[in-house]
Amino acid sequence: MITLTPLDEPALARLLEAAVAGADPLDVMPPVGGPPGWTATRRSAFLEFHRGRSLNAATAVERTWVVDADGTAVGAARLERHGDAVEAGIWLSRDARGRGIGREVTRLLLTEARASDATRFTASTTPGNTGARSLLAGLGAALTTDGDEVRAEVQLSGRE
């Protein structure tokens, strides 16, 4: 079963483990200099990245969840507020990709977005990211391409 667990410190520790075990740092956090791979500096930057963006109320800009597959962390999902819109983001560890989990997480994020007062749900990726493009296409919204960005926008119903 796929569930979204709201991020807290214990969940963040599980998320780091999932990232180190099965994701490229560049897929899951902004670039950090130094040798490749999950160096101590990158692990620490990963924790600070999520604390700053989600856990620290003074600086938080998004809600983040750990994606759990039968109770094991396999990735992260987020919703970032931009005015009346929420922007969604997902990454999964390698072993978890291509099994329909991204599709299910997208559905769960849409449910969260509909429960908020946002009126639009947006997501974007790069033209070469076939998996992410499929997910966006599955939202049922038209995709627009602008340079190196493919973007989807869904109107959330039930709002005046």
Ligand SMILES: CC(C)(COP(=O)(O)OP(=O)(O)OC[C@H]1O[C@@H](n2cnc3c(N)ncnc32)[C@H](O)[C@@H]1OP(=O)(O)O)[C@@H](O)C(=O)NCCC(=O)NCCS
């Ligand atoms: C992008 C990502 C979230 C997609 O999640 P996923 O669980 O792998 O995708 P799903 O298994 O739910 O598949 C969704 C659709 O994409 C297609 N798909 C998934 N991976 C694909 C791939 N590598 N190539 C082609 N199609 C792919 C599936 O066939 C499915 O299409 P369908 O419903 O029309 O059959 C995941 O692969 C991932 O985390 N990738 C690395 C990080 C990343 O790129 N994040 C997004 C940045 S914008």
